[in-house]
Amino acid sequence: MLFLTFLSFMSLSKSTEEMSKTFCLVFFIMWMGGTIVTVNSILLGSKINLFQSLCVLGYCLFPILAASIIFSYLYSIMNLYIRLGIGGGAFIWSSTSSIAFMGDIVGQDKKVLAVYPIYLFYFCFCCYLLL
Numbered sequence: 307m308l309f310l311t312f313l314s315f316m317s318l319s320k321s322t323e324e325m326s327k328t329f330c331l332v333f334f335i336m337w338m339g340g341t342i343v344t345v346n347s348i349l350l351g352s353k354i355n356l357f358q359s360l361c362v363l364g365y366c367l368f369p370i371l372a373a374s375i376i377f378s379y380l381y382s383i384m385n386l387y388i389r390l391g392i393g394g395g396a397f398i399w400s401s402t403s404s405i406a407f408m409g410d411i412v413g414q415d416k417k418v419l420a421v422y423p424i425y426l427f428y429f430c431f432c433c434y435l436l437l
C-alpha cells in the first residue's frame with residue numbers, strides 16, 4: 307500500500323482535484339487488477355487468496371514506482387524514446403519478478419493462462435506512467 311500511495315502522488319498534476327482523481331485511479335487499478343488476477347488463478351486451480359495476490363503484485367510494483375520517480379524529476383529533459391525505454395524496462399522487471407512468484411502457484415500446463423493477466427496488469431500501470 308505504501309508503493310501505491312507513492313505512485314499516486316508522483317503524478318505530474320498540480321491541482322488538488324486532479325491528484326485526488328489520480329489517487330483513486332491507482333487504487334482502483336490495483337484492487338480490480340489484483341482481484342482479476344486472483345480469480346483467474348483460483349479458476350485455474352491454485353489455492354491463493356486475494357490478500358496474498360495483492361501483496362505479491364504490490365511488492366513487484368516497485369520498478370514502476372522507481373520509473374515514476376525518475377519521470378517526475380527528469381520529465382522536462384526526456385524525450386519519448388527515453389521514457390518508453392525506462393517504462394518498458396520497468397514493465398519487464400515488474401512482470402518477470404511477479405511471474406517468479408505467481409507462476410509457481412499454478413501447474414506448468416496452465417502457467418501461460420495464469421501469467422497473461424499479470425502482464426496486462428503491469429501494462430496498465432506502465433501506460434498510466436507514460437501519460
